[in-house]
Amino acid sequence: MDAEDNDGFFSGWNCEKGEYDCKTWMYEGVDPSAAAGARESEGGEGKKRQTPLRAEHTDPTLQHPRCVFQVLKRHYARYTPRWSKLLAAFRATA
Numbered sequence: 903m904d905a906e907d908n909d910g911f912f913s914g915w916n917c918e919k920g921e922y923d924c925k926t927w928m929y930e931g932v933d934p935s936a937a938a939g940a941r942e943s944e945g946g947e948g949k950k951r952q953t954p955l956r957a958e959h960t961d962p963t964l965q966h967p968r969c970v971f972q973v974l975k976r977h978y979a980r981y982t983p984r985w986s987k988l989l990a991a992f993r994a995t996a
Contacts, residue, residue, distance in 0.1 A: 930968075931958035 914926035964971040 929958075932956070 912922065912927070914923035915921075916923060959966075961969050966972065
């Protein structure tokens with residue numbers, strides 16, 4: 903969910919606790935296990951290496967409503983030439 907759709911809060915906001923549940927920010931189909939847990943695997947010489955999160959679904963067409971391109975497109979759609987002109991006029995008089 904975009905912040906604009908949720909009164910300025912991103913998805914996962916808990917009013918009672920006053921904090922976010924960051925699990926709602928994960929890719930679809932990804933289990934957000936702790937970095938010190940299931941995502942790590944043993945590397946050479948006993949060193950641990952982290953494996954990156956991988957999304958099950960990708961959208962090379964950039965059409966999915968939750969892909970970053972579409973979220974940014976919605977976010978910047980409000981900044982029209984008219985909006986820019988009004989802002990410039992306001993700043994000139996201030």
